[in-house]
Amino acid sequence: MKPLPPETTSELLSRVKSIAGLTLGELAHRTNSPIPGDLRQHKGWVGQFLETFLGADSGNLAVPDFSKLNIELKTIPINKRGLPQESTYITVVPMLGAPNLAWESSEVRLKLQHVLWLPVEADQHLKLADRRVGYAVLWRMPTHIEAILRADWQELMEYVLLGRLAKLNASIGQYLHVRPKAANSRILTQGLDNQGNKILTLPRGFYLRPQLTQQIILKKC
DNA sequence: CATTGATCATAA
DNA sequence: TTATGATCAATG
Secondary structure: OOOOOOOOHHHHHHHHHHHOOOEHHHHHHHOOOOOOOOOOOOOOHHHHHHHHHHOOOOOOOOOOOEOOOOEEEEEEEEOOOOOEOOOEEEEEOOOOOOOOOOHHHOHHHHHHOEEEEEEEEOOOOOOHHHOEEOOOEEEEOOHHHHHHHHHHHHHHHHHHHOOOHHHOOOOOOOOEEEEEOOOOOOOOEEEEOOOOOEEEEOOEEEEEOHHHHHHHHOOOO
8 A cells, every 4th residue: 555645835834744643553453464573674664664654755865765855854863852863864874975975965954954854762671562652743953953963063074074983982972873874884885085096995975863852852953 | 880882773 | 775664682
């Protein structure tokens, strides 16, 4: 079962409103979708299931999930205290730079410009089928947050492009940070050393810390 | 117990 | 192979 993409933002919003408070089991039942016993070998299942359910049409292309609306969908795991349980993956780190290397044209900014955040219960003691979908938050990146993300991105990209990858770790960055993004720690991709030569290194991704996503779902920013 | 580093599934 | 969707699991 694959619904058509929403034509308008309000259509998308009415779709998410209609599932607020419902469990994943209920939604999976409606669409005759199999539901995994747990997420250990299906880590992306919740996000991919809800994407399909809502009619996201971008597959795994590097563009926002709802291509026509330019809106990115992020499901966000919520712990029993009602706060984000994990960081949020944004996009791959461009290890060799980009054609137009600036925050303004970065994938991070493009993806975070307009995001539909969809909270989903994620307490590990809750069976997958019993986890409820929450109330979605349609968010535009505010100027004061963008300023922080820009500074983080610039600092992080300096490590990447100036051959300081060995010193780049997840403790760097206020809201945005960089962590491994690979099947395992032996995977290699091209990067740069401090002479600008190509070397092989672990692929990495940009992630948002829960400190930011917490503010977002609480509508503090 | 929060954070960092490692890992799993799937599509094109 | 590299992007998407993320959570798992070791560590401090």
